[in-house]
Amino acid sequence: MMKIDINGNILELVVGDITTLQTDVIVNAANGSLLGGGGVDGAIHRAAGKELLEECKQIREKQLDGNYLPAGEAVITSGQNLPASYVVHTVGPVWNEHDDGQDDVLSNCYQNALELAVTHDASSIAFPSISTGVYHYPVKLAAETALQTMIAFLQNHQFGQVVMVLFSEQDYAAYEKVLHDLVG
Template structure:
């Protein structure tokens, strides 16, 4: 059974098989997690992203989709780039489905590449403005659903790496609300 862990830290320092990047659609780097991953990973990541743009994604990576590149200088084998939705950029249900798709597609790609341990950020919660508590609920449910079936079930660990204590608390509270039993379903 896959372990889902929550930690506060720097995603670029995680010794894992794959790191998920909260990318922008250009795939050419940016701010937040995206900029940090490109800076720490070095030019190899950008070079592969440019090739993807030149071949399959001339107009950019669509929201909710994911692609895999090298991890360059990161202590990982791969980076899975995914583009989250901007909060309020579309009707809520569609945005929530696109956010969940980021996690599902990222885990599938990592598992298909033979990765076993995946570090994941809180996608869309930075400049894209998704409220942390809601994003945490969507993320955890999507990961649990994806791990219950398909290639992602082969992962050993999905590690949510949260930037600060407030984000970690939001994910812990969402996890506790999703767990069955006396502490789950808002009972606790």
């Protein structure tokens, strides 16, 4: 576990199961349908219970007019059966080495989730490594974008705690190296 102070806020890296964290908000690396899926998305939906799916269906119908949630955007639901009070659902970009705009889309995932947390009076949030699973975003590049976005946010806000929850020791090592390089 690596923990650093940024402007009185804590940024922490851990390996673990995001569905068990005691934070105000957890972030779901969702697909655009918001109807669950594999990886983190499936794990969060299973742990939260069927009520989360119903709430996501309502968001699709009422907020999104039946459309998919676009990549980089975020919506918030209650945490249902999770220890977290809220779940922010965000859709990361699918990796394409020829797409120069995908770093901005990935950054927007983190930025929009943090802003939703603030508007819901949260002081702690846990993120997975968005887009690095079935969307094949290279972990080192994703770590650079995620951590730069988080650090910039924390330098400008009195928020509290941001936890980056990594799936494997290998992912943790990549994020730890990037964080060390960014903060010295």
